Amino acid sequence: MARVYRVWVDGEERVFACGPDQDLLAAAVVQGVRSIKRGCRGGGCGMCKVRVVDGTYDLGKSSVAVLPPAEREQGYVLACKTIPTSDLNIRVTKNNLRRRDGDGGNSDS
Amino acid sequence: MGIMRLGRVEARVLDLEKSIDYYTNVIGLQLMARENGRAYLKAWDEEDHHSLILIEADHPGLVHMAFKVRYEHELDEYEKALERYGVRVNRVSKGTRLAEGQAIRFELPTGHLVELYHEIERVGNGLKLNPDPYPENLKGIAPPALDHVLITGEDVQGATNLLMNVFDFHMSERVVTLDGEQLLAVWLFRTNTPHDIAIIKGPNGKLHHFAFNLGGWNDILRAADCLAKNNVAFDVTPTRHGITRGTTVYFFDPSGNRNEVFSGGYIPCEDFTPVTWTEDQLAKGIFYHLRELNERFTAALT
The missing domain is CATH 3.10.180.10 (2,3-Dihydroxybiphenyl 1,2-Dioxygenase, domain 1)
Known part of the structure; x- marks a missing residue:
């Protein structure tokens, strides 16, 4: 049965709840957690990229241009496309925009 | 003469079905056709077959944008003008995509693909004889x-x-x-x-x-x-x-x-x-x- 999971934000005195079928970003936004950046909310722009340090989750369709397979293997996710399947410990990445800008523009198309 | 308007945009989407649902029911475009993994849509007041093409890919963004020119022979003229300007031009042959004639294609200095075309199937807006101001049964936002x-x-x-x-x-x-x-x-x-x-x-x-x-x-x-x-x-x-x-x-x-x-x-x-x-x-x-x-x-x- 779907349940509510608790999400710890690493380095912040902050825990928020993520309801069944609710994505990490939506849950963070409605509970006033502002440290995860809000972008397109469609898995396209990469602004809400965070790293899951501990826990399990389902990741929906996300752009490989902003979340390449190697990063996925290291636990990086787009919060807007991440549905927890356990309690989570996440780390907000500070440099995701810089990395995204360096992806070579249209060379990936 | 020359470019008349932005005629079409081809966009990559992560999920074609979800995107068709959004662009038809929320934006309110008309789904004109689906073929070879592409969906072709138009807004209600447009007379050409499509102005938006969606194609599924592993990352979103723009495949190309295209401007419609007034006359077919202008494609040759612009091809020469672009080459004189030092821009490489490719021809996109008729039938590459649905309902479209040939196009010329080049890359902007910003890395975006641009096409120029004249020929595209004309389907009309249905509002040319004693018309009402807009058609019945529009859905969603329904931009013209x-x-x-x-x-x-x-x-x-x-x-x-x-x-x-x-x-x-x-x-x-x-x-x-x-x-x-x-x-x-x-x-x-x-x-x-x-x-x-x-x-x-x-x-x-x-x-x-x-x-x-x-x-x-x-x-x-x-x-x-x-x-x-x-x-x-x-x-x-x-x-x-x-x-x-x-x-x-x-x-x-x-x-x-x-x-x-x-x-x-x-x-x-x-x-x-x-x-x-x-x-x-x-x-x-x-x-x-x-x-x-x-x-x-x-x-x-x-």
Whole structure:
């Protein structure tokens, strides 16, 4: 049965709840957690990229241009496309925009 | 003569079915055809077969944008003009995509693929004999037409020069550095709207948004209601642009491609004197009321 999971934000005195079928970003936004950046909310722009340090989750369709397979293997996710399947410990990445800008523009198309 | 308008945009989407549902039921475009993994859509007042093509991919963004020229023979003329300008041109043969004739294709200095075409199947809008002002059974926002595209790239000046020198685009507005030395953003038109294409400084090859036209402010508000009702992610709720004087809503499609509905603005002619904004006043230019730039507006690109 779907349940509510608790999400710890690493380095912040902050825990928020993520309801069944609710994505990490939506849950963070409605509970006033502002440290995860809000972008397109469609898995396209990469602004809400965070790293899951501990826990399990389902990741929906996300752009490989902003979340390449190697990063996925290291636990990086787009919060807007991440549905927890356990309690989570996440780390907000500070440099995701810089990395995204360096992806070579249209060379990936 | 020459380019008449932005005729079509081809966008990559992460999930074709979800995107077709969004573009038909929330935006309210008409699904004209599906073939070879592409969906072809048009707005209700457009007479050509399609103005938006969706194709599924592992990342969103712009495949190409295309401008429609008045005459077929102009493709040859522009091909020569582009080559004289030092731009490599490819031919896209008829039948490459559905309902389209041949096109010429080249790359802007900002890395975006642009096509010029004349031939495309004419399906009409059904409103040419003793017509009503709009058809029955429109869904969602139901914009009458595609309006413009905004792209990002490093060489704003180079792309601007090409578009103005080769295709006789006219400048409506620009953003420059305080010393006036560097062009940071530009709004260009071939129609008599404030922009058919705009370019802002940023990473090469990226899409900032493509926009649909709406009749007025009431339609902008109603569009925002429709988006909220359908849980669409907003970027910016209804407001006015300083640049173009238009009214606007920005929001995101299910793959994170930014869309806009745009209404109003002035009606420029070819002799329009461009409006200049200095970089320190950019926020007033973009969001006339709030005068704050949010990071999302400049950083969320596909």
